[in-house]
Amino acid sequence: MNSSYLLRRIGYGLVLMLCVVILNFLLIRLAPGDPAMVIAGEMGGATEEMLESIREEYGLNKPVLTQLAIYVGNVARGDLGQSFFFDQPVASLIAQRVGPTILLVIVAQVLSIVIGVVLGVLAARKPNGLMSGFVSVFATIGYAVPVFWTGIMLIILFASILPIFPVEGMQSVRLRDAGPLAKALDIAHHLVLPAFTLAIIYLAQYARLSRASMLEVLGSDYIRTARAKGASQRSVLFKHALRNAALPILTVAGLQFGNLISGALLVETVFNWPGMGRLAFDSILRRDYPTIMGVLFFASAMVVVANLLTDLSYRLADPRLRGK
């Protein structure tokens, strides 16, 4: 992998982030009426003096381009503004909540890819078999069912009928003073339902996609070569075929990351998971613009990073893409 490629990709990512910041900036400017009025309205009162002081505080009396430059400069320094509602810097609000969200999103992503791909590979083994039919039906249902409904159904199932998983929050209060291992296990226990709820919809897609991708690869000449060597069925499926079938799966996994973050917003709300999704939900309800903008900025950054990683892993998986 050459470094100029890496630098170029990082450069694209930075340009993309700048676009996000500018759009973010325009968001509050495009809201109907005077931004000072919008802000004042959310604060619950608006005398002319207050408006003036708001304009002063937010630099709204300066030319728009100057405002933009100031905003970009602030973001570059990590200053995402002050939350109206929480009355804290947005950056520290996000910093407190980004960990749980990343944990949830990554666990859900790993669960959906691993389970989905294994189901897809098993289905591809016998394209007209029982497993294949199950995957198709399951994929259709998984894709069609909205994530908040799955979440609520799981809560009903595991709260009243079979209470084995916690359905709310991330940690048990009683374990506040427990050791690190007990705490980690407690978090994992809390993570089961939200992670599965989030994973199900994507899991179904990965299963379908990897089934189709595997079927295509299994017809290739090099698979016949592998069998002619005497390779076992498992080695043919998971080594020879999957490495080749993985390329489209990787692409989709990268693209899905953005959807996964927006899905996390819903799941966090349903399960009261203390992450960025809940923060976004709360700040949208309260029209807390700086927080919304901050969350948006941060979520975009995560998607850009995920896409960059996907691009790089694509080149790791396929030697033909290297050195080009």
Add this chain to the structure above:
Amino acid sequence: MALLEIENLNVTFNTRHGKVTALDSVSMHVNAGETLGVVGESGCGKSITALSVMGLIPMPPGRIAGGEIRLNGENLVTASDARMRQLRGAEVAMIFQEPMTSLNPVFTVGDQIAEAIMLHQNVSADRAFKDAVALLDRVGIPSPDSRARNYPHQLSGGMRQRVMIAMAVSCRPKVLIADEPTTALDVTVQAQIFDLLNEIQRDFGAAIIMITHDMGAISEMADRVAVMYAGRVIEEARADDVLDTPQHPYARGLISCIPALGKDDTELREIPGVVPPLHMLGAGCAFADRCDYAQERCRREKPALVNHGHHPAACHAVEEGRI
């Protein structure tokens, strides 16, 4: 007893036209150190015969409906999957027609050869890779050390076919099946590959089954020849005999189609018509519709592969002395 004997092999496929017979009572054999050429047009059953020996017929839709394939007396048709995996690559190996697509694009060629070695020999990964490098050297790949670390897309077609050959001979198989190994290659490279196969055979003493539609390849390589048509063997003899005195009208046609250098014969010859689709085969000789000598009996009754004086041929006209 021959090393590999195929006896009355019947292979059927379920298709949208119903069940078709891809191989109809195919028998042939090959001895150790010998090269058997199998010739015929596309769709005549050459590759199906090869894949049957390898146990690689896709089932379903394919099915071995009868007959035996014996390797050293062991019937491969009834062998378990596990036993076939042991034999594949170790005792019987195959080189495929398309070197461009027959190697896995995501593994280095050295690893792919080493894998074949490790599947059948109890050696470390290190040892296997060193053996792979030695094999690459043996099949004439320059700077084998660095080439072993190349991916298939970094090699030319001829080199890839050499890699395929190195992989196929890595465990010193007793039977090496080469399915049109040079069809996709340049003529100059073809000659090199033939030379290599001949050398390998001398060194390793393997029996080679050479599948081709190229009569030039047969004269270059084969000791004996089986000519196939529409899923049947229609003539079988020593290569010289088939080339010099072909019996079956189809074999005669094939040989008269070889353009000769230096002759004034400017027109390319061909056998009129095409191989009939397998689901349209009637009761009689499958070649009858394309045959100048066909009579009523030919359309009614399948001729058996019998020696009518010179060498075995499945033809009523030969039997009746009409040719």
